[in-house]
Amino acid sequence: MSEVKNTAASSCASSGEFIPKIVMFCCNWCSYAGADGAGVSRFQQPANVRVVRVMCSSRVDPVHIYTAFLEGADAVLITGCHIGDCHYVNGNDKTLVKYKFIKSMLKEMGMEDERLMLRWISASEGQQFAEFVTEMVEKVKALGPSPLRKEGVV
Amino acid sequence: MSAPENTAPAGAPPAGKPPEKKPPAPSTVGDILKPSDIAVGGKYIGWSVREEIRKEGGSGGLVTSVLAGALEKGLVKHVVVLKKSNQYEAVPVLTSDVEDVYASAGSMHMLISNPTKYLRQFQNDAAIALAVKPCDMRGIREQQKRNMLDLDKIFTVGLNCGGTMMPYKIRKVTEEVYGVNPDDVRAEEIEKGKLILETADGEHHSQSIDELEEEDNGRRENCRYCVVKIATNSDLACGNWGVMPDYAGKGTFVEVMTEKGAEFLRNAIEGGYAEVKEASEPAAEARGKVNGIMLKMSAKTKEEIFVPMQSQTILDLKKELENCIGCGACKTVCPPCACGAEAKCTSFNDPADNYDISLFHMIRFLHLMDSCIGCGQCSDVCPAEIPLARLYRKFANPMQDELNYVTGMDDRTPPFFEIKLEEVQ
Amino acid sequence: MTNANAVGAVAVIGGGIAGVQSALDLANSGYRVYLIESKPSIGGVMAQLDKTFPTLDCSACILSPKLVEASRHPDIKLMTYSEVTGLSGDAGNFTLTVKKKTRYIDIDNCVGCGDCLAKCPKKVDDEFEEGLSKRKAIYFQFPQAIPKVVTIDPDNCLMLKNGKCGNCAKVCQRGAVKYDLKDEFEDIEVGAVIMATGFEAFDPAILESYRFDHPDVVTALQFERYTNASGPFAGHIQTSKGELPKKIAFIQCVGSRNPEIGKAYCSSVCCTYAVKQSRLIKDHHPEVDVAVFNIDLRTFGKGYEEFALRAQDDGIRFINSRPSGVDVKNDGALSLRYEGSESEVVHEEFDLVVLSIGLQAPKSSVRLAEILGVALDKYGFVKTDLETPTETSRAGIFTAGVAQGPKDIPESVAQASGAASKAGALLNEARKSLETIAEIPPENPIGDEPRIGVIVCRCGTNIGGVVDVPAVVEYASALPNVVIAAEEMYSCADDTQSRIYDMIQDYKLNRFVVAACTPRTHEPLFQQTCQEAGLNPWLFEFANIREHCSWIHHDEPKNATHKAKDLVRQAVGKVKYYTPLYSQSLPLVHNAVVLGGGVSGLTAANELAENGYEVDLIEKTGELGGNVKKLQSYKARLDAIIQKAESNGKIHIHYNSMMEDVSGSVGNFRGKIMTAGKPVKELDFGIIIIATGAHELKQPGLFGYEDNPIVRTQLEFKEMVDKNEGGFKNVVFIQCAGSRNDERPYCSRICCTNTVRNAIQYKEQNPDAEIYVLYRDIRTYGMYEEQYTKARESGIHFMMYDKDEPPAVTGNTVAVHDRTINLHFSLDADCVVLSAATVAEAGNRDVGPMMKVPLTKDGFFMEVHPKLRPVDFGTDGVFVCGLAQFPKLFEESVSQAQAAASRACTILSRDALLSPAELSSVDESVCVGCGACQDVCPYHAITLEEKTVTQKGLSFKAVRSVINPAACKGCGCCAMSCPTGAIDQSHFDNVQLLSQVKSVFYFEEEVN
Incomplete structure (x- = not known):
């Protein structure tokens, strides 16, 4: 890879230490609000997660998840309202069904299936959000880079 | 008639001729049945009333006569028949001519094309009848779940299937293993685990199927681990397993699976096309036993093939797929795939992304997890010779096993589209 | 009853859930609303609650959207931190004097950045946390306060009290802190008033035997904060020593069912909330022993008994005894004295005692009632009659929620809607006279090439103190399609809006990105600015670099800056694929059908007719009145209701009739009225109220x-x-x-x-x-x-x-x-x-599927949300009331029927239905009609229809998915389920989301 020109990026990449990059899908009504709540309460968490907001976790297409992995995500997290609390009646139930499939698929592909996680986080669970992020970053650090991660991606 | 009836591999009890030392056991009891005797769930032995059909159609020509009766009496507008282009290949043809139906009588073990996709093109508002292998029917049912086919307008006669062979491969085998010119072959037969070829000079050439398969010269791989051997998903499940010695070669075992099946069978009896008798208990048992042995063998093959695959890594997968040229043939032939040319797997697969594994395959793997019927056509058509069927099954097996869901057999909503999976709760 | 000179505005006093519901219903039915709240923020007690029973929904999750909706509604004027001090005039034409207490903050300039909070030296007990933690003297009532402006507590502010400090004014870069501000008075003209002043929690200190002075004796409201994940203990239940209690006791009826202290009534909610809190304890710590001491366990609401049964399964002990007191032992341990099952006195130790305190009328309600001239009962609750549960003693003044008597959230919400319906009916002549009509400037042509403007907000020190904002701006400027990037100190401030306006004009921008706080609160503001500048509001995208970045990576400025760049790049990656979106205007039939001619159905029909709509009332028997028609004691009341319905020309009663073959959706239903088994009328209708009763x-x-x-x-x-x-x-x-x-x-x-x-x-x-x-x-x-x-x-x-x-x-x-x-x-x-x-009526099993609405397993209709939408269904335009929903008393049926009518009015009062802009849509050339989308859509918004499709120059008939924009709510699950990608959700479509995902990743060499 060519020389690093960007200071912020180099600070992360140049040390040679593995810095996980995690894509997280958050439903607008619960988990995104939970993430906001974590912010409001200043629950500190590692800066490895990039949130993609969707209206409902059931919008998250396997294609989005695969793309994230193929692009080089070390983990993909999906979060939504607790079962029974879905803003759209039963979106999270449907998410759960799809999740089961994708999880099984990753496993069969020979990836660590922990790289995909689904968690229900409500708007008031800022703490849980921060804990989940922290826990996942630790887990991914232990797993090491995703086998699909391309060299040089920051 | 078309399609394989008795591709019983080695080890399976011979179907067709009586064991020589035992006295013949009665396979049927009582009299020729009246149309009103036919009921769903009933198991019968039947045959065509026309002698030449009985002769042509290996086991009594019942299937041919039911189809002919349905066409002539107007239960269906068209019948899909297979027109042989040679001893090894045939093309499906939609016909309204009963002579075409009679002409198609006879067994064929080499056929591989799954008619599901043709049916989508054939079917208009008129009712169609056809004979199907279990996997054909599984494809039809999966398409029906996706609103692509209207099962009310399709009448299917299911045929027992122990497996199929690739025409090009059997030609090769004929030449190389049997030492026979493929164009001289006039008939083929499976007996006592042997594949017997009859040449124009009347000579019989035989080889053990087991041995053939050891060299991958036998049945297609997916057939060797297929889990549906009797087409109980069709309207009438027919075949010669369970045909006891007294009727061997002269009768077909038929189980009526649906009300529609009963109606068609009654029609064939009423119209003077076929005769049936009640199948005896031992006959039904014998049929179950053959099926059981076949399934056991499939399970063994499944384990042999897929257990080692469990330890495959993502690099192995990448390697398997690296020769893909992106032609999309696997998707085009795929019986359960309901999508048109433009689908998620094709439209999001941008080669410019240069991904380690093509998104096309990733999406296909996922979509087939709950719908793959294991027909194996993807492997057949792949110009890069990627063992796609094996890969699809690798992903589909654990999910279908876990959900206890056999595609094309189970009437549940495709699990991927369920709101709540029972098993997930 | 209507008044030709009436004012088309209503004052709602009380910004709790009841007041907010009334306000929303009225504002959505064509009235201007003044929502007056004495506290700095709307939200009431519900904002403090952790979970709500029986679904264990997170209270904040379900409340916040309503609060945000109220705060954004163009016809709701929030008057927080305000009190009513005078009233004159009569029904239809009141003048209300409102004292707007000063916050010592220029609220037009406060952007809610909170920089001042950090510098305030004075800590005081936090009322929102029930005194369990501290806040500053300058404060937000709670983190999600609405409006999000700070308030100075004059009793504790060192500057206001002693003239020393002034830190907040110094640190405020907006100059919003002004210590010399004074209270202001404003007269507002309204046609009606709704008193939804809620309650105060009972103060258990006067019941000395319960030893509320002990730190481990807490009120249930405090305990809500114990279990709340964002509460003072982050959801960890603990004793004053910080340990997990091994044994917890709940004492019921503290301040209820106690005539000796003037609280002879039952507070209605405490039993179920105690069950809820017990179950929450057990959920987290199954090993903790929980005992609920009660006289009778009153879990009488829909699903509450089942909820309590599960609590019993969880091993929670329900003890039919009221402890005579709490003893504090020498070592500080708590012991309860109570009568055991053999009438013996039992002493049992507990580590934590929760007092299930009752609800009481706020002390201020006496004064308010005097000002408004409404009668109170002896407990201070607003007096109403059985058949008019939302009407006070004074015409034109209505009431709802606990102000009228103890009740739980669903009933408060229903009554609030009911009060809105009454107020709406009173002012029907003036409906829409004061409604805000938004003027939308013409849109600029957007051209082909994305031209993106980016603003990166410093939010005072909130973002700027952590993230290197200039570096992010520089980075953003270099991104493809970004024409201009700039930083702002407070992007949400008024003056910034005009700069955004200018930027859009000057640089001919056709997309815009703001990197600041959360879209959940601020997106509409910037969308509006874009719209004013001629940019379709859906061409705007937010990057959340405050809540999701600077605030949570406070100690890692470098990583935070790196992430902020990623987030901006993601936003730019998504926004460039945005397209203008527009709401569709859908036709609407302005009449209603009511199924059932009992008390509920009749009341609903009367309400709708008084609000000006035609109603077809369908009764399956030959007479009206339902369950109470045989009862002499209800005769006069029932006759009055029937007489009202029969004499109203807008109500068409069909006896011995049923509704069949209903098709269509909200605004455009069509069905067949069958009388004595024969079809008599094909009817188009906009909404339907199910009031089929029970027996x-x-x-x-x-x-x-x-x-x-x-x-x-x-x-x-x-x-x-x-x-x-x-x-x-x-x-x-x-x-x-x-x-x-x-x-x-x-x-x-x-x-x-x-x-x-x-x-x-x-x-x-x-x-x-x-x-x-x-x-x-x-x-x-x-x-x-x-x-x-x-x-x-x-x-x-x-x-x-x-x-x-x-x-x-x-x-x-x-x-x-x-x-x-x-x-x-x-x-x-x-x-x-x-x-x-x-x-439940057996016939519900036919009505349910016909109207695409669900039933409970007991056969009652299942409302879409048991807490906040008690009369609505997931299927828009269908409402339920009365015993068809669940058993209830006469007066409860009346108020729920009014509620159903009110909810119906929010639809019927519109000229046309407006679909949301971010809907799903179908590409017919790609759709194969497989129906996967139809199966997953929770709103039955998708149907399969035969269409003539043109593809590659060929036209043919094929089945395709069709989305009903009136029913689609934009969740996008159909887009995910579609195997072909034919269905996509606008604003979150596959191309946009994939671009956003891909933008997360880049190679080092691509950076600058």
């Missing part, structure tokens, strides 16, 4: 019913009593006959109240009669508790039996085991009255 269980053999002539049901008995018939000497009531059993686990709610009422009535007619009530728990909630007390005082005997040992009726004797005193009795009876269960 009393008449189960042969139940306690000898139908076999034994002395056994009759409550309604049969009531009919006799109303006629002063009977002459029985010994009457035995058996409660829970057919309810709360394995077949029907629910509590039928109304039977206890009916029993005590009927028993008193009978006792008054026959003073010598001996009356026994055999019960499991007496559930005379709210003010009905007074009747229970009265019944006991008048010599009616109450005996508690156990579920597993029900009374046995043989001939003229009733055998019962009184579990309280553990004695068996054999009672003489010449009349046995069964408080028979209320059971």
Whole structure:
């Protein structure tokens, strides 16, 4: 890879230490609000997660998840309202069904299936959000880079 | 008639001729049945009333006569028949001519094309009848779940299937293993685990199927681990397993699976096309036993093939797929795939992304997890010779096993589209 | 009733959930609303709650969207931190004087950045956290406060008190802190007033025996904060020593059912909230012992009994005893004194004691009632009549929620909608006279190439203190398609909006990105700015670099800056694929259908007609009145309601009729009215209210019913009593006959109240009669508790039996085991009255599927959300009220019927239906009609239809998915389920989301 020109990026990449990059899908009504709540309460968490907001976790297409992995995500997290609390009646139930499939698929592909996680986080669970992020970053650090991660991606 | 009836591999009890030392056991009891005797769930032995059909159609020509009766009496507008282009290949043809139906009588073990996709093109508002292998029917049912086919307008006669062979491969085998010119072959037969070829000079050439398969010269791989051997998903499940010695070669075992099946069978009896008798208990048992042995063998093959695959890594997968040229043939032939040319797997697969594994395959793997019927056509058509069927099954097996869901057999909503999976709760 | 000169505005006093609901209903029905709240933020007590029963929904999650909606509504004017000080005029034309207390903050300049909070030196008890933690003297009432502006607490501010400090003013870069501001008074003109002033929690300090002074004796409201993940202990239940308590006791009826302290009523909610809190404890710590000390367990609401049963399964102990007190031992340990099952005194130690405090009228309500001129009852709740549960003693002033009496959230919300309907009907002539009509400037042509502008907000030090904002701006400027990037100190400030406006014009921008805080609160503001600048609001995208970045990576500025760049790149990656979106205007039929001619159906029809809409009322029998038509004591009230309906020209009553073959969706339903089995009318209608009622269980053999002539049901008995018939000497009531059993686990709610009422009535007619009530728990909630007390005082005997040992009726004797005193009795009876269960109509099973609405397993209609949308369904335009939803009393049916009408008015009052802009849509050339989308859509918005499709120049007929924009809510699950990608959700479409995902990743070499 060519020389690093960007200071912020180099600070992360140049040390040679593995810095996980995690894509997280958050439903607008619960988990995104939970993430906001974590912010409001200043629950500190590692800066490895990039949130993609969707209206409902059931919008998250396997294609989005695969793309994230193929692009080089070390983990993909999906979060939504607790079962029974879905803003759209039963979106999270449907998410759960799809999740089961994708999880099984990753496993069969020979990836660590922990790289995909689904968690229900409500708007008031800022703490849980921060804990989940922290826990996942630790887990991914232990797993090491995703086998699909391309060299040089920051 | 078309399609394989008795591709019983080695080890399976011979179907067709009586064991020589035992006295013949009665396979049927009582009299020729009246149309009103036919009921769903009933198991019968039947045959065509026309002698030449009985002769042509290996086991009594019942299937041919039911189809002919349905066409002539107007239960269906068209019948899909297979027109042989040679001893090894045939093309499906939609016909309204009963002579075409009679002409198609006879067994064929080499056929591989799954008619599901043709049916989508054939079917208009008129009712169609056809004979199907279990996997054909599984494809039809999966398409029906996706609103692509209207099962009310399709009448299917299911045929027992122990497996199929690739025409090009059997030609090769004929030449190389049997030492026979493929164009001289006039008939083929499976007996006592042997594949017997009859040449124009009347000579019989035989080889053990087991041995053939050891060299991958036998049945297609997916057939060797297929889990549906009797087409109980069709309207009438027919075949010669369970045909006891007294009727061997002269009768077909038929189980009526649906009300529609009963109606068609009654029609064939009423119209003077076929005769049936009640199948005896031992006959039904014998049929179950053959099926059981076949399934056991499939399970063994499944384990042999897929257990080692469990330890495959993502690099192995990448390697398997690296020769893909992106032609999309696997998707085009795929019986359960309901999508048109433009689908998620094709439209999001941008080669410019240069991904380690093509998104096309990733999406296909996922979509087939709950719908793959294991027909194996993807492997057949792949110009890069990627063992796609094996890969699809690798992903589909654990999910279908876990959900206890056999595609094309189970009437549940495709699990991927369920709101709540029972098993997930 | 209508007033031609009425003012088309309503003042709603109280910004709790009831007030907010009234405000939203009215504003959505064409009225201007002033929502007056005395606290700095709207939200009320519900904002403090952790979870809500029986669904255990997160309270904040379900409340916040309503609060945000209220704050954004163009026709709702929030007047927070304000009090009503005067009222003049009459119904239709009131003038209300409102004191706007000063916050010492120029609220137009405060952007809610909170920089001032950090510098304030004064810490005081946080009221929102019930004193469990501290806040500053300058504060937000709670983190999600609406409006998000700070308030200075003058009693604690060092500057205001001593003239020293002034830190907040110094640190505020907006100059918003102004210590010399004064209270202001404003007169507002309104046609009606709704008093939704809520309650105060009972202060247990006066009940000294409960030792509220001990740090481990807490109120239930405090305990809400204990379990709340964002509470002072982050959801960790702990004693004052910081340990997990091993044993927790709940003491019920603290400040309720206690005439000695002037609280003779039942607070209605405490039993179920105690069950909820107990279950939350058990959820987290199954090993903790939880005991709930109660007199009767009153879980009478829909699903509440089942909820309590699960609590029993969880191992929570329910003890039928009211502890006489809490003893503090020498070592500080807490011990409860109570009567055990053998009438012995038990002492049991607990680590934490939760007092289930009751609801009481706010002290301020006396003064407010004087100003408004409305009568209060002796407890300070607003006085209403049985048939007019939302009307105060003064015309034009309505009430809702706990202001009118203790009740839980669903009933408060229903009553709030009901009050809105009454106010709306009163002011019908003036509807829409003051409605805001938004003027949308013409849109600039957007061209082909994305031209993106980016603003990166410093938010004072909130972002700027952590993230290197100039570096992010520089980075953003270099991204493809970004034409201009700039930083702002406060991007949400007014002056910034004009700069954004100029930027869009000057640089001919066709997309815009703001990197600042959360879209959940600020997106509409910037969308509006974009719109004013001629940019379609859906061409705007937010990057959240505050909540999701600077605030949570405070100690890693470099990583935070790196992430902020990623987030901006993601936003740019997504926004460039945005396209303009527009709401569709859909036609709407402005009339209604009401199914059922009982009290609920009649009331709903009357309300709708008074609000100006035509109603077809469909009654399956030959007469109106439903369950109460045979009862003499309700005759006058019922006749009045029937007379009103019959005389209103807008109401068309169909007897012996049913509705069949309903098709269509909100605004455009069509159905067939069948009268006596024949179709008589094909009807188009906009909404439908299901008020099909329920009936009393008449189960042969139940306690000898139908076999034994002395056994009759409550309604049969009531009919006799109303006629002063009977002459029985010994009457035995058996409660829970057919309810709360394995077949029907629910509590039928109304039977206890009916029993005590009927028993008193009978006792008054026959003073010598001996009356026994055999019960499991007496559930005379709210003010009905007074009747229970009265019944006991008048010599009616109450005996508690156990579920597993029900009374046995043989001939003229009733055998019962009184579990309280553990004695068996054999009672003489010449009349046995069964408080028979209320059971759902079998016909619901037909109506449900026809209207695409669900039923509970007991066959009642299942509203879309049991807490905040008690009369709505997921299917828009269909509403439910009365016993069809769940058993309820006359007055509750009335207020719920009004609620259903009010909700209906929010639709019927519009000129046309507006679909949301971010809907799903179908590409017919890609769709194969497989129906996967249809199966997953929770709103039945997708149908498969035969269409003529043109593809590659060929036209043919094929089945394709069709989305009904009136029903689609934009969740996008169809887009995910579609195997072909033919369905996509606009604004979150596959191309946009994939671009956003891909933008997360880049190679080092791509950076600059």
